[in-house]
Amino acid sequence: MEPANQFALLRQRRFAPFFWTQFLGALNDNLFKFALTVLVTYQLQLAWLPPAYAGLVIGALFISPFLLFSATSGQLADRFDKRALMRAVKTLEIAIMALAAWGFVGQHVALLLGCVFLMGLHSTLFGPVKYAYLPQHLGEHELTGGNGMVEMGTFVAILLGNVAGGLLIALPESGAQLAAAACVALALLGRLSAQLIPPSPAADPGLPINWNPVTETWRNLRLAHGNLVVFRSMLGISWMWFFGAVFLSQFPAFAKEVLHGDEHVASLLLVVFSVGIGAGSLLCERLSRRQVEIGLVPFGAIGMSLFAIDLYFAVRALPAPAAGLQGLGAFAARGASWRLLIDLGALALCAGLYSVPMYALVQMRAQPTHRARVIAANNILNALFMVASSLIAALMLRAGLDIPQIFLAMGLANALVAAYIFLLVPEYLLRFASYIASHCMYRFRVEGREHIPATGPALLACNHVSYVDALLIAAASPRPIRFLMDHRIFATPLLGWLFRLAKAIPIAPQREDPEAYERAFARACQALEDGELVGIFPEGAITRDGRLQPFKGGIMKILRSHPVPVVPLALHNLWGSSFSRIDGGPLMSRPLRRGLFNRVGLVAGAPLAAAMLASPEHLRERIEELLGV
Structure with missing residues (x-):
């Protein structure tokens, strides 16, 4: 013990x-x-x-x-x-x-x-x-x-x-x-x-x-x-x-x-x-x-x-x-x-x-x-x-x-x-930003940290509530995560610079830029082949009403060619914070709405074998369970 x-x-x-x-x-x-x-x-x-x-x-x-x-x-x-x-x-x-x-x-x-x-x-x-x-x-x-x-x-x-x-x-x-x-x-x-x-x-x-x-x-x-x-x-x-x-x-x-x-x-x-x-x-x-x-x-x-x-x-x-x-x-x-x-x-x-x-x-x-x-x-x-x-x-x-x-x-x-x-070694700066987010901006608690693998490839799938979700998930991980992220967030001055340093993978909607869409999934698959962790937000965008949105099919696209374990994650109590899009507003539209140091959490579930996920909805149901919905 x-x-x-x-x-x-x-x-x-x-x-x-x-x-x-x-x-x-x-x-x-x-x-x-x-x-x-x-x-x-x-x-x-x-x-x-x-x-x-x-x-x-x-x-x-x-x-x-x-x-x-x-x-x-x-x-x-x-x-x-x-x-x-x-x-x-x-x-x-x-x-x-x-x-x-x-x-x-x-x-x-x-x-x-x-x-x-x-x-x-x-x-x-x-x-x-x-x-x-x-x-x-x-x-x-x-x-x-x-x-x-x-x-x-x-x-x-x-x-x-x-x-x-x-x-x-x-x-x-x-x-x-x-x-x-x-x-x-x-x-x-x-x-x-x-x-x-x-x-x-x-x-x-x-x-x-x-x-x-x-x-x-x-x-x-x-x-x-x-x-x-x-x-x-x-x-x-x-x-x-x-x-x-x-x-x-x-x-x-x-x-x-x-x-x-x-x-x-x-x-x-x-x-x-x-x-x-x-x-x-x-x-x-x-x-x-x-x-x-x-x-x-x-x-x-x-x-x-x-x-x-x-x-x-x-x-x-x-x-x-x-x-x-x-x-x-x-x-x-x-x-x-x-x-x-x-x-x-x-x-x-x-x-x-x-x-x-x-x-x-x-x-x-x-x-x-x-x-x-x-x-x-x-x-x-x-x-x-x-x-x-x-x-x-x-x-x-x-x-x-x-x-x-x-x-x-x-x-x-x-x-x-x-x-x-x-x-x-930009990992130091990203972990520094994650530390500030998880210790100085919020009172952050992690449950089930042991489910995030210390070695080997895996997909981490999480609900998407705010602009700092990736920083909080990174704070809970024992090693770096390559996040698939909406290309528009890279235009945000500070966060965009941090995520570029962290080698996050920009992704655009398929209807908007098919080449960028395919290139993002190719890079994610290569990261898995190299034994890395890849983070994905299956909803495809930050929630605008606080509820879990329907999952896109991107995660199944990865699993068909790279059947790696999938770790379901659930972020709690971030909706309504300064970095969420409450009322449909942009980043920081309601500064300090709930104040600093409010308690937030991350729950990591047991890894799911790729063969157990017949559709994105199966993964969504598991994350709903972790959210207590």
């Missing part, structure tokens, strides 16, 4: 051991890296590793395995049982942390840097397994919540790891020993948690392993590119890592040089950012009503830009500081500081809204047999974008931009990148 909410997953064996395994791994990664950074920055004086370059070197060593070995790890995750792989990876972590403990106690920095590379390898091997595991054990309606929990856990682990690593290594005399013990203990706990993960059979047990990372990386990228929606969503995820990496990398210098705050102020910025990401990730399930709702992605993108831009102006509004570095108390005492913290937290929250639905979409739409390799390709792109973010931030600093100006540039660039991605 599906849990009541995402937190209930923590009580189920199919999710809880996996969650704690990945949480402990992320916690250990960050505790180890931050403890090492503090060690070489404050406690040791190394001519060959100046403190200014310590963070850069450690970050580069950790990220390099993602570029080198992600392709191989994706193959392993598709080839072998994921539980066995996770156990093997966590056993490797114990060995790496034992070496690191020796390095901490003996202050062997070269050995510790080698362990950074090995921990990067550990994370590289774990990444594809982690994201391929979720859709294997979670239902479609749990995927957004599960991803939200994982993203929240990851950023909480990053925060706790950085705090714990800094506190432990700073303890006099015993700091290195305590940091070493903590790393080994976390590795042991992670291995114990992995022991409880349930079996996860291989997706492609016969897959031959290509050990050449260069050719396999290229092959994985081409494999991901085979599904353009998935590939472009991966680019969107990678951009989010680019965007976030710029902010995270600049927090220490931003706190010291711009805010004139001490290390506690820098830690506060990290806390606010991490909590914001976690809150946004968890909020996704509630806002999406437990489905993969990519309509949230534009909301997140808009918020990321708006709050990044306002962050620039919030910094400019700060009063001149007193001499010296301020502590938390002095920083919080300035009222203008709270605007800055709100901007930063809201920006991070929007980044969570942006990324979680994209991750869920990639997992849901990637073919199960090579899902892990697609996720490995995503990890490669993420690593490349993060490396590029460091280089571009460095170039902007060398060009004379200060840190607030870099944040402003990121906000503006995010708006351009997001607009480009949404135009390349």
Whole structure:
């Protein structure tokens, strides 16, 4: 049975051991890296590793395995049982942390840097397994919540790891020993948690392993590119890592040089950012009503830009500081500081809204047999974008931009990148419009959502009550729908643009334009052959009196050549709303007639086999039953 909410997953064996395994791994990664950074920055004086370059070197060593070995790890995750792989990876972590403990106690920095590379390898091997595991054990309606929990856990682990690593290594005399013990203990706990993960059979047990990372990386990228929606969503995820990496990398210098705050102020910025990401990730399930709702992605993108831009102006509004570095108390005492913290937290929250639905979409739409390799390709792109973010931030600093100006540039660039991605993948914009219609204009409820098939071709047949019927139906569907729509609606400025982006199929009456009529049905049949959903309004026009009109014969014309299942749909309570044609008037002739937020609904009936429909009237009778007529 599906849990009541995402937190209930923590009580189920199919999710809880996996969650704690990945949480402990992320916690250990960050505790180890931050403890090492503090060690070489404050406690040791190394001519060959100046403190200014310590963070850069450690970050580069950790990220390099993602570029080198992600392709191989994706193959392993598709080839072998994921539980066995996770156990093997966590056993490797114990060995790496034992070496690191020796390095901490003996202050062997070269050995510790080698362990950074090995921990990067550990994370590289774990990444594809982690994201391929979720859709294997979670239902479609749990995927957004599960991803939200994982993203929240990851950023909480990053925060706790950085705090714990800094506190432990700073303890006099015993700091290195305590940091070493903590790393080994976390590795042991992670291995114990992995022991409880349930079996996860291989997706492609016969897959031959290509050990050449260069050719396999290229092959994985081409494999991901085979599904353009998935590939472009991966680019969107990678951009989010680019965007976030710029902010995270600049927090220490931003706190010291711009805010004139001490290390506690820098830690506060990290806390606010991490909590914001976690809150946004968890909020996704509630806002999406437990489905993969990519309509949230534009909301997140808009918020990321708006709050990044306002962050620039919030910094400019700060009063001149007193001499010296301020502590938390002095920083919080300035009222203008709270605007800055709100901007930063809201920006991070929007980044969570942006990324979680994209991750869920990639997992849901990637073919199960090579899902892990697609996720490995995503990890490669993420690593490349993060490396590029460091280089571009460095170039902007060398060009004379200060840190607030870099944040402003990121906000503006995010708006351009997001607009480009949404135009390349118009499904995001259509789902955004559907989300607004179903959540902001109406109180929309769906009954029988499970009858709309997640895979395979099908016809969706619905009564036609208003100009926003297609948007509401799209909001209830787990995947895009190609609607057959009256050609005149394409002349409506906003709706026409949206439906053209969504590849809706314009249809004209046969007596008016026979060629356009036949062309529309040919395109609908081709969409069914391609395994898509096709939406049709069998009445042929929006009702003018609120009653179900006689059905035309177009649906039978399609079924004669393509006998696919037909899902009957019934829209309730839309008649009389602003977008209906009450009294025979045109669109919005009675603005806000019934007000916003009135309750409307969609009922989906069980799919009907094409052989059961002898005439359009049989389908009309079924929809009348769903309407309660």
